[in-house]
Amino acid sequence: MLEAIINILSWLLLLAGGAFGIIGGIGLLRFPDFYSRMHAAGLTETLCAICIIFGLVLQAGISLLTLKLLLILLFLLFTAPTATHAVARAAMIDEVEPVLSEDSPRLVDYEDRP
Amino acid sequence: MRDTIFLIVLLALLWLAISGIYKPAILLLGLASLVLVTWVVIRMKIIGEEHNPTVFAWRLPRFWLWALREIVISNIHVARLVFRPEQISPRIVYQNVHFQRPLGKVIYGNTCTLTPGTVTVQLTKSGTVIHALDAKSADSLAELERRVHWLEGETDEVAAKDAGEERR
Amino acid sequence: MMTTVLVLTTLAVFATMGLALVRALKGPSIYDRILAVNVFGTKTVLIVALITFITGHFDLIDIALVYALINFIAIATVLKLVKTRNLASATPDDTGDA
Structure with missing residues (x-):
């Protein structure tokens, strides 16, 4: 009984992870400029990874495999924001202009902010 | 110094957890990699309080x-x-x-x-x-x-x- | 049943990789491409983890672990190359660096 519940929970997590991955991929194609695409990429790198890894953890039970899966998740969650920030910072230094709504300030260096 | 010790303990635990093989020869390799990584990190001067997992406690x-x-x-x-x-x-x-x-x-x-x-x-x-x-x-x-x-x-x-x- | 769900998830992740690949090919800026490659790398890690469970060869998980780290280093390297046009240079005055 308990095993069946864990299995179903694990299936739901895996499928949700896959769904969030595809939605993030669609966002990567649909959003208008580089900066908003970063958010879509964030979608595939956070909840997609979290759901799939936790789905697999439920399958693995308490073992060395679970520890390794959680380590993978930890590395992904530590490195993904750093990589995203680095790309964004590089684009900012390269003066890639973001598409912004009218009420937003322009993107400039923090010291030169309006 | 305290942060360095924390880093070494963390690295050692990580290695032991991932390796899963505890023969003397393999353990020696682990020790070698531990020393190498610690030396590189000390040389890069990037050891800080982020290597102390107890800094924020609960x-x-x-x-x-x-x-x-x-x-x-x-x-x-x-x-x-x-x-x-x-x-x-x-x-x-x-x-x-x-x-x-x-x-x-x-x-x-x-x-x-x-x-x-x-x-x-x-x-x-x-x-x-x-x-x-x-x-x-x-x-x-x-x-x-x-x-x-x-x-x-x-x-x-x-x-x-x-x-x-x-x-x- | 379990294998079916695992295979479905793997296919979904493959689809994501395909979409990221389209973005990498379309560009337009080099940063869009790097972003797409980064997504592609993360998804590779997940694919390897999923394949571990589909095949039952649990040693494969170590490859996913290593790939997660290598992917990060690769992205950091490419960005440094793009930003400074030089892999060996350091810019200590730029505190915004990753």
Whole structure:
């Protein structure tokens, strides 16, 4: 009984992870400029990874495999924001202009902010 | 020095956990890699309090739980926006943040980027430049700043507020 | 049943990789491409983890672990190359660096 519940929970997590991955991929194609695409990429790198890894953890039970899966998740969650920030910072230094709504300030260096 | 010892213990535990083979020859290889990594890290002068897992004590797991909840909420929000791309209103937020230590700022920037909808574009000594996908995403930043202040142990304000929410 | 779900998830992750690949090919800026490659790398890690469970060869998980780290280093390297046009240079005055 308990095993069946864990299995179903694990299936739901895996499928949700896959769904969030595809939605993030669609966002990567649909959003208008580089900066908003970063958010879509964030979608595939956070909840997609979290759901799939936790789905697999439920399958693995308490073992060395679970520890390794959680380590993978930890590395992904530590490195993904750093990589995203680095790309964004590089684009900012390269003066890639973001598409912004009218009420937003322009993107400039923090010291030169309006 | 204390941080170096913490780093060595962490690396040793990591190696033992991942390896899974405990023959003398393999253990010797592990020791060699441990010494090599520690030497490189000391030479790079990048050892700091972030290698001390006890720096935030019990507050860290609670912060992670809150961050996980926030990630789920903002993921669903951004997923909704993917299907209505005309509803996004990207904006730049200049945030003036002050934390006790550099680590607080790094955690702030990292968590901000980790939640879809907000990305840290620049992190300077005095503040941050953040790109937000819409107004709702930008609004969540104030709460994040408060949580990081709480994580650093400056205030018990959040804990008090949580208790207040539970009572209601 | 379990294998079916695992295979479905793997296919979904493959689809994500395909979408990221389209973005990498379309560009337009070099940063879009780097972003797409980064997504592609993260998804590779997940694919390897999923294949570990589909095949039952649990040693494969170490490959996913290593790939997660190598992918990060690769992205950091490419960005440094893009930004400074030089892999060996350091810019200590730029505090905004990753």
